[in-house]
Amino acid sequence: MSEIIIKNGYIFDPISGIKGDKADISIKDGKITDKVSSKAEVIDASGRTVMAGGVDIHTHIVGPKVNLGREMRPEDKLFRGSFRGGILKQGKHMEMGFSIPSTWKTGYSYARMGYTYANEAAMPPLMAPHVHEEIRDTPIIDISAMPVFGNNWFCFEYIKNKEIENNAAYVAWLLNATKGFGIKIVNPGGTEAWAWGDNCVTINDPVPFFDITPAEIVKGLIETNEYLGLPHSIHLHGNNLGNPGCYETTLDTLKLAEGYKPKNKFGREQVLHNTHIQFHSYKGDSWGTFESGAREVMDYVNSNKNITVDIGAVTLDETTTMTADGPFEYHLNQLNHIKWANVDVELETGSGIVPYIYDKNIKVCGIQWAIGLEIALFAKDLMRVFLTTDHPNAGPFTRYPRVIKWLMSQKAREATLDTMKYKDKVIAASHIASMDKELGLYEIAMMTRAGPAKALGLSSMYGSLAKGADANIAIYDLDPTNIPSDPELIEAAFQNTAYTLKEGVVVVKDKQIVAEPHKYTIWTKVNMPENAQVMHDVKEKFTKNYTVNLENYAVFDEHVHNPRAIEVEVA
Amino acid sequence: METVTMTLVQQPELYLECYSVTPDLFAGKSLAEIAELPAHEGKILWKLGDFFKFEGKSGATAAETKIVVNGNVKRMKRFGQQMTGGEIVINSDADMYVGGWMRGGKITVKGNADSFLGIAMEGGEILIEGDAQNHVGSAYRGDWRGMSGGLIRVKGKAGNDIGTAMTGGTIIIEGNAFIHVLTHAEGGTVIIKGDVEGRVGGQMVKGDAYIFGNLLYPLPGFKKIGTVEKEVDGTTYTFDQYIGDLGERKTKKKGEIIYGNIYMKI
């Protein structure tokens, strides 16, 4: 059987508590083990940094809204590479696109950065087949996808009637029907309100025609999640995203988790994951008085262990925003007048897409950049604060190495600040210039693999170099005993690995894709007795409201690429 | 100014992408090095030297380099793409994307140019002695950033979509044009000395169109506000002035609403 030993690397594995010790990593049959025979293939990692494969907890890489972004932005492929629009041939397929890369480029780019797992953050249940087709066409990396529940008519009615058990049975049914991973919530109630031209901008704004509030939706879904004991917690994009002063709504939202304890067998310790918290940490009452609320938000996050967040760092690029938060995208388009797509998904959700340029010479963009980094620098426990750019909303995931550079180097942050036209105003409205904290490689490993894997409830399989985990490994050309004084070299090291291994197969060697082995679709299979009431309700809604038949709704088995079910038992 | 003369010796079977033919890429190179520059025919990568023979000498910089193209290059695209200075003279027709994303210098085409002439151009000058096809000085498909500076002069006629999403610079069509002029524009000037079929200024936020001939189907989003004298391309004429597109958002400057303008020669 296949054996590999990675020799003499500096190991950073927060799951095992290894902080840069020089050690060997043994691999047998695709798993990490403690010993291999003398016949094992040797990979020399001396002078290099070794981490588990990266885990992205929140990214938009597959499905209908990503693809609509590709369709509406042919210019995203223009001059983004060596010939006519970023066409690069390294793996089996051409790579194209920048902020909304092709599926092929997505898989290859993650692998080149040492990532082997990505969690698609918003699957419209009705469109699940499209999501799974793109998962299949995204090479190398394992992918899970979270169906959106925060504007779902079933959930509204069960939660309003305090029928958590029925809501749980519905969630379990939908996870199975869509081969979904967990409970995603986007602008709870607000996207439904948007179908009537309205929004919910506080947690107490009632949803039109449903007599329910965002606060009730969030609490009801926390209770549902813990009733089921799902691997991940609820994954929340709260109300009032992106508006000056929204940090108060964010604090109100986070407080909804108070008193709830996690109940699961996966080692997960949070009951609420608040995603891309940068977008939710704005002070001020207008764009003119816009300023950082990172300190206020992180003070709360730091002192409440049942919450995790990801940062959603702004990378100062031309990118494409896309979210199930329909009203937000409308307002964004009113600001930049570029182009706008808006979609309603019957009974379930909606979405919008707007290209956006985070221009370093616009004051607000500079402050947004500062806030994203401040979130990580204020964090006391980086096992609860994860690196994301809410790809592609705050910037493409291919900029993670740049964000790492900024987090590891005050010099790099200063250099970026120095290029800003309104540097002084950005400094005055943020904390970034006074923060001399520089993260180390162990903290980066927490933010990019160990922490997200634990929060997803998957740390026995992913984001870990402990025995029994999948042998997903990144070897970076970075000597921790001699970190380069030029921060650009840190970015370069994280952009392209010396080696990436996926389940024990070398997929990247010397920055090049060298293999495209099989990959998995991760989903959560809840085993619980059938709930007659819920099945009756489902049939009724499909007869009365949906335009599709129930029989045609669920994802067909042949649509799901290499499913790997995480099983949950509910008595 | 030094001159490199490139003469066609081999017609490509398909269309050839001549994105390497710019003073920027020729400058400071020997003729042998220039012949090594890449060119794509479909997905096949060739060298310029597989199709052209080279004579003369390049200058040290783009601004000091002139390129003369001889032979029938009607099936060759992207001459002068992204060039910043110097000069190109094409003694023939040329295919699409002449001077696309051009930032400086001058291109002359002695024959016709195809579509996407000078798209997203930022500066410099293009002179087409014959006709041009569609999308003169427009934005790349899907993009909202059209021509922002420089001058395009077409001595003959042009097709549709002239100056789409234009923000600056000047386009002069001395002959007739078809439809869609200055659509979505937020600046810039388009002068059409012949007739236009219609749809001038649709969703225009800002910008100026001058029509010397007939405008067969004007858009309802414009209204006449008066008659003005204006100097256009060196001569003064009298025009009826229309403002619009009244259905589109408008910006303000010093409290005054800025409109797009269509000037119809009387």
Ligand SMILES: [Zn+2]
């Ligand atoms: Zn997101």
